[in-house]
Amino acid sequence: MGKTLNVVERAYHATLEEQDDVALWFSLAMKVQGNLEQSILLRGNAVNYLVRGQDAGGLRIGDLALDPPPRILDDLEMLKGKGIDLYAVEEDLASRGVPKDRLMSGVEVVKKSAIPDLFARHDRIWYW
């Protein structure tokens, strides 16, 4: 089937209700249950998923606590641990004021101009 690049742009949508990001979760499930060879390119607001020190804990609605909360960074570490390469768009980090030294390790930051080459190294591009 070749290698797929998942481009994840929409971020923090239902991460609390789902306890994770649905696109990243689906990538993990495709790896675990379908052994899909893939990479993930985070762009737009999704680049913020890479920032260390995020904490969504403590949410309580009425008497119900959200426990465990989403831990997106741990999920990205899990994906990386399963051999999934992670990329992030440099300009999207810069426009949001996210310094590179606050990112999790092992992420390749790419310029927008390099994205066509990244596409060319994959057989399928799926946009989330």
Add this chain to the structure above:
Amino acid sequence: MQKQLTLLLMDPPYESETTTTAFRIISEAQKKGIKVSVFAYEGAVSLTVATQKPHANAPKGCADVKVQNHPTTKAWVEGLLAQGQLEWTYCGLCADERGSEGNMVAGAKRGTPGDFVKAAAASTNVLVIPTR
């Protein structure tokens, strides 16, 4: 005179952060003694579908549904209703077209946009949270 807040919600469960934010607003309003009316419109009628089930998370290595402790929006709404001072009305036509009529949690009431107007007229403030 008791303050009253009316919210109109449109997003379906498990699709956006706005609904969770609305739940937080409702919870905080209740703590302050503010009466809250919710009108669930379009996809938001599914927030109170009674047969929602929590699940485990096998791809992430959690096979125990209790450990995963996955939230459901219907449980959150039930919890909010249990706090009192909350009226939850869902759009009946929206529930009909989604096949969810007759499958709602106790306390969620079928209604019409007219119910929203009545609640809005009686409210100190109204917050419409549409789908984006």
